[in-house]
Amino acid sequence: MKLDQLRAFIAVVETGSFRSAADAIHKTQPGISAAVKTLEAQYGILLFDRDSYRPTLTAEGHAFFQQSKKLISQAQQLENLGHDLAKGIEAPLHLCLSQMGVNDNGMVRIKAFQTQYPETSLDITTDHLHGVQEALTKNKCDVAIGPRYGLDDRHAFVELYRINMITVVSPDVLAFLNNDQTCSLKNNVSGAKIKQQQLYSLPQILVSNTAVNSAENGHRYTLPTGRRWYVNDFQTKKTMLLHGLGWARMPKHIIGSELENGQLIPIEVENFTSQSQVPIFMIRLRHQTQSSQSNLFWEMMKCFSNSSDDT
Template sequence: MTDFALHDLKCFDAVIRTGSFQAAAAALHRSHPAVFAAVARLESQARLQLLDRGGYRVKLSDAGRSFHERMQPLLSEAEGLRQHAAQLAMGEESELHVVLGDLCPRPAVLGLLARFFSKCLHTRLHLHFETVGGPVERLKARDADLMFHRVDTTDPSLEWIALRKVRLIPVAAPSLLPASLARTLRPEQLRDYTQCVMRDSARAPRDEQFLVIEGVHQVTVADQFMKKDVILQGLAWGHLPDFLIDGEMRRGELRSIAGRHFPGHTETVVAARRIDGAHGPVAQRLWAHLQASCGRTSSSSLPYVS
């Protein structure tokens, strides 16, 4: 048995999809005899009768049905390879890797990405989720083309587009802390209470303790959503991004413990990429899409985008 030709498999598939040799020939821009010969050759090589030609319309034999089902992954892979080769020939990327950090307002950013990639059907988006120092580490290691998180805006190796400011509010469930502490609270008064903190997903985390009270008992979680759940249950207090707790704050399920001595913190979430990276056509179009949607590129001054 010789190897099957891709052309013959595609002709056989077209006959089944269109219902006749004539329609298959038109769909493939081939002659009727060429399609007929291709299917006959396939049957000869497989030593199977793939089609039942006894009726008005050709239909699959039992063996042909099984054969047709089994060959679908091969046709799909062949089409994917064809598209990949076409992209490479055009210089376009077949895939892009994007990292979302824990401060990223996910619905808004995912919406931006969805609108862009709906028009880039042949570029596969790989999404990664990292926390604390993980997003920047992945970007600098060239494991990602683009990152949505906070950055050191003085870092000369990065360029960025400001998306929005995010306020990190120290909050607690009403049952955790006495109401009398609300506005006079000092950080050292929280040492008797457990603080919920985020685990750094970086492979080589830095020693910095971001918004962590020194000497306090900690419970560590993997993401902001788990952190919110822990705080809502009164198991700990902690800083949470404003966009994640708006409803809980309005309903009184969480209350801010920010005050004159414990103000919270504001970060600017950006889209960032390496300045020295090799950015292909799709990556460049995505960057322009973000600029048009969110603001302007900067590496020195930081515009505020609400």
């Protein structure tokens, strides 16, 4: 298998015909056909159903196309990196940030680093729960910033700051719960006391654990009984809460304005960790060779933390 063969195959899929593919990548039509046939012969599969007017991907061809796109993209990134290194341009510093830990505290630190080292290019992605650490183990990032999920002796980590988690519902949901005589409110609606069984009919909204190889879903604060809905990010989670579609624990910094204007109301659920502080750590792999940019970032972030020792 050669990259040129994959490019020919991808061109046929994206342009819809062998002739258009040849024009798109400046090859002859027989050359395109030969490249695709070579791939099919190598793996003993049919990539296209040629009975129709235009070549149509088979089920095997569709799966092969998805992976081919990824491989060509990675090859292009490697080629670009090689050219940059030849010009003396350093590779970007890859950071993976936990969605729940992205607050002003963290952004001020990253901004301070970028200001002090403007020549360092940052590549920033976000993830959730065990997905943050998985980004490290899969070499998708150099440094991760997130909670202590899945950390062990492979990791070096420093606590940077803490975030507050709070359990909230919309006023409409609280009114619904208040119709139950077992729900006793304090003098104000904030901090309403709720029994667990009152929540069983309402979905607990959770952000999905993105880690592929995690043996657990990563969620520590769930009720043993009750409905659960999973979303991909905290913005969706907040929107669903505002529309009264369930209840959830949320980072307080994400819902600050909604708490102030009463769109979301804190509740206390009996025998449940309704509120807590979650430490946010800077994390890297101990065995991984660190770039100069990574070491600069690590040392500068440590200066912000209360402790300068790796845990």
